[in-house]
Amino acid sequence: MDKRKCKICSKQVVGRNDKLFCSVKCKNYYHVNLRKVTNSHVKELDNILHRNRSILLEVLGKRKGQITVQRVVLEKKNFTFKYHTHLHVNSKGKTYHYVYDFAWMEFSNDEILIIRKEK
Template identity: 40%
Template sequence: MSEKKCPECGAVIVGRSDKKFCSDQCRNAYHNNLRAPVTNYMRQVNNILRKNRTILETLNPTGKMKVHKNRLIALGFNFSYF
């Protein structure tokens, strides 16, 4: 029977026959690396949304005013995300 190797570090796996990683650290690192691009994109979108929300709250604390589009643009409001 061939030796199974850890997909993260390449170490030989000892233990159960259905074990895929040599340690919890390798398992976590492997799955974190798989999710990294998605997580980074979500973080960027959340930052844009947070900035938009802050701009709106600053200009319109009661939620009943109209704000001119040029003023929002000047403050960095991103109209692609709302």
């Protein structure tokens, strides 16, 4: 018979073949700690994304549509260009970087087009 060991305490696991933990206590310990580690990384990234969105909202203001600004304007506000939620490539091959409902597109002359996606 196969002697499987618990992932937490290394005691022998009795029961189904796919069972990984010897008890509910070990199973809960594993998942609680996994969630703690995951939450800390996700929270850090989510803070960056929310700050980027806030910066785009501040720059665009109450305007409907779009605005073009110099890259330095966003850099001065500590915008982090490498973080975004998703990308869209239009029919002309231009890439829009999205942060939730805002998008920006970079031009070769250090200008940034900012748009807000309407619902």
